Amino acid sequence: MRRCRFACVGALLLALLLTGCGKAGTAPEDGGADFSETEQVETPEAADALTVKEIAQVNEAFAPFKERENVSYVNSVCSFFTSYYERPEDLDLVEFLRYMGIGGTVEDEAEFQALKGAGGWPFQGVDSLDRMPVPIHRYRRTELDAYLEEHADITTADLTNVPESSGELVYLPETDAFYNFTSDAGPGMFICEAGRWEGKLLVLTGGGKELTLEAAEDGRYLFRSFLPLEEAEI
Structure with a gap:
């Protein structure tokens, strides 16, 4: 019953x-x-x-x-x-953020210039924000931590798969935020x-x-x- x-x-x-x-x-x-x-x-x-x-x-x-x-x-x-994971701490952060749909976009030229100097910046021929071919999405760590805690009871400090700053996911210490670059939307499906x-x-x-x-x-x-x-x- x-x-x-x-x-x-x-x-x-x-x-x-x-x-x-x-x-x-x-x-x-x-x-x-x-x-x-x-x-x-x-x-x-x-x-x-x-x-x-x-x-x-x-x-x-x-x-x-x-x-x-x-x-x-x-x-x-x-x-x-x-991504697959036996526990949420092991999820793939690059894929997790690729089409997340929350956060903000970079609209400030100073922030863009700081990103250009970050490790893994993939747009070497682009010298100004208005020449970017795709949007730059920003995910502040505080916001991401709050989201992960709400839905999985963890924070980014618990993740085991946080890659070095790369062309797929750039990390900027000055803003304590992650950045990626997508113009389409392809969320995961189950x-x-x-x-x-x-x-x-x-x-x-x-x-x-x-x-x-x-x-x-x-x-x-x-x-x-x-x-x-x-x-x-x-």
């Missing part, structure tokens, strides 16, 4: 995604959602399969793009699907086909991959692992 130990899977996962929705620019001001009409679905106390409806709610939460007023916004939690509860762990599978989330006491769903299914079963 199920009991309501956790709130509705769909509502909480949707709340999780809405804290990380943005486009390659500014996220919409109206980022909230009204869950007053959401039907409450009891989740199992012990290991148990998700229903078809619950799986659909999960996939809605993890859709790579969201539409609002005819504008597509990147679902930034999909960054957790851009389509859930089945799921089950194992205590506080929500184990989701699909497309030969296994995603594990942990239901925290405060209602958050924390990313715990993302692996090819054959490795997850070892």
